[in-house]
Amino acid sequence: MKKQVYALPKKTLIWAFLTLVSTSLSAESYVPSSKDIVVAKWTVVAKSETPKERVALLLNKANQPGLASRYYGQASALTNKLLKTSPNDPQLLFYQAKIAQHYHRFDEALSKLEGVPPSHENYASALLLKANILLVQGKLAAAKRSCLQLLGVSDLWISSACALEVNAQQGDSSHVVDSYAQLLSLVERSSLYQHTNEQQQRWVAQILAELAAKQGLYNQALSHLSAFELTDVPVSYLALWADVQLALDSPERVLNVLGPIVEQADSFDDALLLRLALSEHQIAEQTVRWTPRLTQRINIRLQRKDTAHAADIARYFLDIKPDRKKALFWAKVNWQHAKLDGDQRLLERAMDVQYAAEETIKQPAGM
Secondary structure, three states: OOOOOOOOOOOOHHHHHHHHHOOOOOEEEOOOOOOOOOOOOOEEEOOOOOHHHHHHHHHHHOOOOOOHHHHHHHHHHHHHHHHHHOOOOHHHHHHHHHHHHHOOOHHHHHHHHOOOOOOOOOHHHHHHHHHHHHHHOOOHHHHHHHHHOOEOOEOHHHHHHHHHHHHOOOOOHHHHHHHHHHHHHHHHHOHHHHOOOHHHHHHHHHHHHHHHHHOOOHHHHHHHHOOOOHHHOOHHHHHHHHHHHHHOOOHHHHHHHHHHHHHHOOOOOHHHHHHHHHHHHHOOOOOOOHHHHHHHHHHHHHHHOOHHHHHHHHHHHHHHOOOHHHHHHHHHHHHHHOOOHHHHHHHHHHHHHHHHHHHHHHOOOOO
């Protein structure tokens, strides 16, 4: 059976690149001098000169493990406050669009991006964010047009990488093969790429890894991902790395490497908890640490009817605590919001499980 790699469904790799618009964030965790002092670990943001810079810093760090819920919340509150006095500020509208995208308010995000003019410094990043949202919505032609609009306002390889990621979502496996080969060639030939910063190179490495994994080239995918330390990458990067390791039957490595990273974070990300629980189930651990934590988190999501995490909930009911009806329900909810090929595979899996069970029930006794 061909194994599937399920990367984060709501955030394409274009999104990983959008941290480039923000200034680098320095953060530190408070550690008490005495072991008798009991405190919660709490990452704090370094002071910045202006409120806008603080929003940028918060958003830049928000995609790191354990920081999304708090940092996006702080960024949202501060941005809304600033917009009261500057409602048409393009930079604030761009930040608001990023926040809306995180919470899957896609139409709102697209509307905010209309307020970023071509003359603004964030215009290229706004086009990338627009392409990301349109891609998640399954509007591939519109997403590609947004990528092509980057020509003349960003480096050629950035526009090309954006368009190639869109092409890979066409459904036909040949598009994945072609996109991977073209992007690999572009990276090898482009002198501009060699002089890009680490974040840009990490973005491309993640695209290459995902395209390789879609072809079953898991070792090549790991080769792309190995270029950067896993202790300093976004959640989407870690989730993809874990998916590739699971596809290679290496759940112990996921537990040994990803486990400490998640344990040291300020809070737990659903996507990473899911990969750790899947690892425990893959090796049939007698004593489990992560599965109960994931179950607790899923129960909270269910109580809140949290559609933003529908894909994680569907996978939980497919692979952790099988419940075919709930798996199909949440896979359908996810499909209403996200239409990447990974979301389609998730829906197809849930439908296969549901209909196979129905056929079994219909079979006459003795057959």
